[in-house]
Amino acid sequence: MLEKLHRSLSPSLLLLLAFCAAVFIGEETVISIATLIVLSAELGISYGLFKKRDKSDLALIIALGTESLFLWTRAPWLLACSILLLIAASLWRAVIAPSARGKATVWRVARGTLFSLAALAVSVLWMVDLYAQSWTRPVKLxxxxxxxxxxSILDSSAVMLRNIETMNAFGSRTTGSEGHNRFVVWLERQVTDMGFTVHRDNYAFDRWDEKSSSFFxxxxEIRISSVFPYSGVxxxxxxxxxxVYTKRGDYTKASGKIAVVEIENIANLPMGLLMNVRGAFPEKTGLVTSDGDLVVTAALKEAHLEKAKEHGVLAVILVWKGASDDKLRKEYVPFTSDYAGIPAVWVNATEGQKVIRAARAHQAGTVRLQAELQKNAPTESFYVKIEGKNKQEAILVNTHTDGVNAIEENGAVGMLSMLRxxxxxxxxxxxVFAFxxxxxRLPEFxxxxxxxxxxxxxxxxLWDGREGHMRAVAGITVEHLGSxxxxxxxxxxxxxxxxxxxxxxxxxxxxxGAIWLKAVEEKSRTRTVVLRGHNRFQFGESQPLFEAGIPVIGFIPMPDYLLVDRESREMDKFDVKLMREQIVSLLKAVKLVDATETDELGKSDSYSYFYGRTR
Known part of the structure; x- marks a missing residue:
């Protein structure tokens, strides 16, 4: 009985160990120790209890050796070999050995087929992990x-504060708005006054901009916490x-009516699916699971306004759940949606309960959302260059110029100080400094x-290294300073x-990563977590550089108020001395990168996959 139970459970346990080793980045040590314990127990049971040998035992013995060597050397290829051996041993025990022992039955064939499919799935995960090289070894400088x-050469905190206040004076700076366009003109004047030549790229797009809104x-009157950008008019x-109260995306019963949809905030994000930690300073600094929660929630829990329009819904009321009323006020989310052609607004949880009760009582409502719709609205990117001795290689420094408050986006102001x-x-x-x-307006840009x-x-x-072109050997992305x-x-x-x-x-x-940790080590206040692009996620404007294969340092704090579009511009949450310290670190990173040989800077890693390291 015990022997039969052992034969039944052993393959699944081995495959589970292989799965965990392939998927859980950063837990290699724990999983290796667990594997050593399980394999030792497996061999002990086979030889000591049942007095039997199995052809797969050799694979387990070799796996014991590779796991031990991995714990000693930390060489990723040893871990990869061990995973392959575990998959092979599990297949032998679950599929090949039973077939050799007796007559095939429907149950045995079905079980073998299912196990083979599971082993194939784990093998695919192993190959993806091997290709992405998700587990890398730290570099010491x-x-x-x-x-x-x-x-004495760097702008003072007072100068930086004046520049932030000038930026704020332009008001909200959503893409192509009057405030944004005036801010870009001001930036260009600043760099021109420094003696740089401005290289412009002009674009035109269809712009939507809220003017006024109400909901009764x-x-x-029900207080609107914010409007849904590019929803409608x-x-x-x-x-x-x-x-009509309905589920998100299900608008079938709301035709000719106003849909009410509840959106629960993901207050604790699954960080291991979104991020993969390379390192931190101080060492115990960790991920904050609520950072960026509203932005991510609005993106992941799509309202599917296009479906509402298809069903003839008049308007959509989105009710937040799981966040305070103050936190939700004037959040410009989501900012990644196409124009929907149907008005939609957000209300907070307090007002939302009134709305839900009214919907269940079949009461009537009125939504008014007036907005400017501008065809072929102009907007502009620009860049300047600091010519180096080496004109074949470039370091790109980039940010975006559109935003809604003092933090989002002040990277351009920081880059002025860096240029100066x-x-x-x-x-x-x-x-090359790119603004x-x-x-x-990501759907168009x-x-x-x-x-x-x-x-x-x-x-x-400026970057691809082809004939006659410069090759970008590194990039530095500057976003969200002083938050x-x-x-x-x-x-x-x-x-x-x-x-x-x-x-x-x-x-x-x-x-x-090592260069950045060196650049921040003397800061008086630091809370640094170094990340690798993971599961196709890399938040911010460093992602295009990363995807182009350019080794990047992408600085992007993500405070909860990042997309708040209020007249205060969130200045009560901004610290100019912190901003200056962060610019010092960014300048150090630029200089350290510039002093590093191209071969040492190396190539950019690919994305890592599955469940990332969270500490």
């Missing part, structure tokens, strides 16, 4: 490698109809991923935590 920044249930009278500093120190390689448009990909496609001569952390507490109150926002920084390979 020489102890004497450093970069000094002359404090009969005669009672009504006339002055708005649209009126019965409120670097013009005093001619670099080894040519540096791109379109981040807030994303190219292959984010807005910078459109700029890359327009300027292969302090604000969170909902356990009682639903939104306020400061006293911490700086987690400084998420994507590194294209381990060398770039």
């Amino acid at each position: 020489p102890a004497d490698m450093n970069a000094a920044i002359e404090d 249930i009969e005669e009672d 009504t006339d002055d009278e708005g649209v009126s109809g019965e409120l 500093y670097l013009r005093h120190e001619p670099p080894e390689r040519t540096m 791109v448009t379109g981040h807030f 994303k190219g292959t991923s984010q807005a910078t990909s459109t700029w890359l496609q327009a300027h292969p001569e 302090m952390e604000w969170k909902d507490d356990g009682e639903g109150r939104y306020g400061p935590t006293g911490l700086i926002s987690t400084e998420y920084t994507y590194a294209g390979n381990e060398r770039m």
Whole structure:
């Protein structure tokens, strides 16, 4: 009985170990130790308890050796060999050995087929993991490698603050808006005054911009927390109809009516599916599972407004659940949707309960959403160059210029200070500073991923290394400087935590990660987590550089208020001294990269896959 149970469970256990080793990045040590224990027990049971040998035992013995060597050397190829041996041994025990022992039965054939399919699936995961090289070894920089920044040359905090206030004076800067266009003109004037030549790329697109909105249930006004960008427009009278509570994406019973849909915020994001940690400084700095929750929720839990329009729905009311009213006020989400042609607004949980009750009582509502629809609206990207001694190789520094508050996006202001500093120190390689448009209109500007990909496609001569073109050996992306952390507490109150926002920084390979950790080690305040692009996710404008194979350092804190479009521009959450410290680190990174040989900078890794390292 025990022997039969052992034969039944053993293959599944071996395959489970192979699956875990292939999928869970960062847990290699724990899984290897568990594998050693299980394999030792397996061999002990076979030889000690049942006094039997199996042809697959040799694979298990070799796997024991490779796992032991892996724990000693940390060589990824040893782990890959062990996974393959586990898959082979499990297949032998579940499929091949039973076939040799006796007559085939329907159950045995079915079980063998299912197990073979499972083993094939694990093998595919193993091959993907092997191709992506998801598990990499950290790089150590020489102890004497450093970069000094002359404090007297760098803009003071007061100068940076004045520039931020100037940016804020333009108001909201959504793509192609008046505020955005005026901000770009101001940026170009700043770099021209520094003596740089501006190279422009002009675009035209169809722009939507909210002017006013309201929502009434009969005669009672319901406070709108924000409108759904690029949703739709009504006339002055708005649209009126019965409120119907329905599930997200299911608008069949809302034809000719106003749909009410509840969207629950994903307050604790599955970070292992979104991110893969390379390192951190201080060492115990970890991921914050609620960072970027509203942005990710709005993207993952799509409202599917196009379906609502197809079903003849008059308007859509989206009710937030699981976030405080203060946190939700004036959130510009989602910013990645095509124009839907149907008005939609968000309401907070407090107002939302009134709306849901009214919908269940079949009360009527009126939605008014007036917006400007501008055909062929102009917008512009531009770049400047600092000529280096080496004119065949380039370092790209990029950000986007559109945004809604003091943090999103102030990278362009930070890059002004970087340019002003670097013009005093001619670099080894040519540096290209790209200020791109379109981040807030990704359906039209994303190219292959984010807005910078459109700029890359327009300027292969600056980065692709083909005949007569410069080769970009590295990239530095600058976003969301000076942001302090604000969170909902356990009682639903939104306020400061006293911490700086987690400084998420994507590194294209381990060398770039090590350079960034070196660049931040002397900061007075740091909360750095270095990431690898994972499962096709890489937040921010460093993604196009990464996907183009350019080793990148992509600095992108993600505070909860990142997309809040209020008149205050979230200045109460901005710290200019922190911004200046972060610019110092970015300048150090630029100098360290410029001082590193091209071969040492290496190639960019690919995305890692499955469940990433979360600490």
